[in-house]
Amino acid sequence: xxxxxxxxxxxxKNKKEKTVVNRVxxxxxxxxxxxxxxxxxLMETRSVNTLLNTxxxxxxYINRTLTExxxxxxHVIANIPYKQLVEDEALPIICA
Numbered sequence: 001x002x003x004x005x006x007x008x009x010x011x012x013k014n015k016k017e018k019t020v021v022n023r024v025x026x027x028x029x030x031x032x033x034x035x036x037x038x039x040x041x042l043m044e045t046r047s048v049n050t051l052l053n054t055x056x057x058x059x060x061y062i063n064r065t066l067t068e069x070x071x072x073x074x075h076v077i078a079n080i081p082y083k084q085l086v087e088d089e090a091l092p093i094i095c096a
Contacts, residue, residue: 001037002027002062005082009066010041010049013059022066025049026080028094040094042080048094 002008004027012021025041028048032038038051039062054062070076085091 002030002039002067004029005086007067007071007076007078008039008041009063009070009076010043010052011056011061011063011066015059022063024071024076024078026078026082028091042092044079048092050094 006027008025008027010023010025012023013019014021023043023045025043027039028042029040030037031051036053038053040048040050041052041062042048049060052058052060052062054064056063
């Protein structure tokens with residue numbers, strides 16, 4: 001389970017163009033529905049992806065392998081000032 005403010009890699013697969021795009025984001029909130037954890041992720045492009053999980057079956061998902069290898073070892077750090085947004089009460093309102 002990822003914590004609030006944690007940096008993650010979100011993978012998006014496009015089957016028509018046969019491309020894979022990885023983006024960096026920050027966990028904004030999470031919900032548990034039927035024993036599955038879903039995350040709301042604020043991307044560095046300031047867009048939000050809601051109800052993501054870590055299953056690679058989905059078209060857009062949190063890539064556990066890349067997150068563990070890159071984010072947790074400190075190679076990739078999001079440029080979103082999560083702590084500052086919390087202090088200023090400036091977090092975007094996310095409703096899914």
